[in-house]
Amino acid sequence: MSKPSDRTLRIILADDHPIFLIGLRVVLEQGGDAQVVAEAGSPVGLNEALKSYACDVLVTDFMMPVDQQNDGLRLLGRIRRDHPQLPIVVVTMLNNAGLFSSILALGVNALLSKASLAGELPAAILSIRQNKHYIADSVKQALLEAGDYGSDALVSHEQLSPKEQEVLRLLAAGRSVGEIAAQINRSKKTVSTQKVSAMRKLGLANDASLFIYLQEHGLT
Template sequence: MLDPLKVVVADDHPVILFGAEHALLKFPGMEVVGRARQSTELVKMLQTAPCDVLVTDLAMPGGQYGDGLQLIGYLRRNFPHLPIVVLTMLENAALLKRLRELGVTSVVHKSDDLSHIGLAVQHVSRNLEYMSPSVKAVLDALRMNSGGKSDDVMLSKRELEVVRLFVSGMTIKEISEQLNRSIKTISTQKNAAMRKLGIDRDSELFQYAQSNGLLNLSSPAPGDPGHKA
């Protein structure tokens, strides 16, 4: 008889944490060996009780290792052989592509049936990719809109600078004064960045910035170059 797959589940919402664990237990041969609510708990758990697959929320603030892409990057560097299934509510194509660049081959959208979490765990444990239906639809639309090309969505240095300052709380007028550019130029660069990212609302821009580490660029995760205790 094969040993069960040992799975750790991390999410800051108790309902999602319970639902994910319940969904996994419906699959034979899976065992949830740990639960975490933020990155501090998660990393400590992985260091002391190794597992076969990690299922983790993308937006999980509050821990000392951050969340979003900052946390995923840290996990990939420090636990390079650990398969990761990412849970998210975001549908941003650029973010999904960035996750794949980091080595995440399975993403499950929280609006999809929770059974997809178990399917994702089965796939990544066999080194196979798995995207839940909502995630797959976003990636398929991206491929169609780019004519089948897989070129990454890249913001220019100035667009990235404007986005970073905007999500830090500055107004368009304040950004124009700090960067010595016209209000019209700053507004155009912000709109261009949102268009490239497939974002329509400022709230989505804040979500993108958080998940990409733009809100905490000055505080690298512990263990990373530049971190100070």
């Protein structure tokens, strides 16, 4: 898997509804800068596609029930462990703030609602090209209403320490804690501590609220 760039993106699609797969392909390929290299309709099929095809982005439904294998969080966790650098776009019909927070905590790059894919999927792919995260408006609204993120930050990001601001900027650019540590020559523990410290000062409770804060303040 190579990093997304200005060239044509190779995309793997996964959804257990064939008609929805067709719709996803149409939306992704209409601009001419993305190519769907494989499709999967089950967790097993997705695993085989990821082994067989080089890709730059995975776009997957959250839940693809097969027998008893319908745990979307477990599926995403396994994909992230097996393919730590692969950008993942998750789409879902569900509308649960707690679930959204759990999905974002797994390190996905974009989280979208199936109800608004025509407009938001191209925007999510553009964000991934720019090494940024993307959260659909409906997802942000659900998190806001659930109280997972508030606008009453204790301080503004300008008031963070220079090192904390640096970590936030790199997180906003799509870097993981490990990648940031290697880039700025600090230990993962130090970077993690600076991330937690910044979130605490900003009044952010979790990664979902951090992603929203970064987007709303123009840091992504």
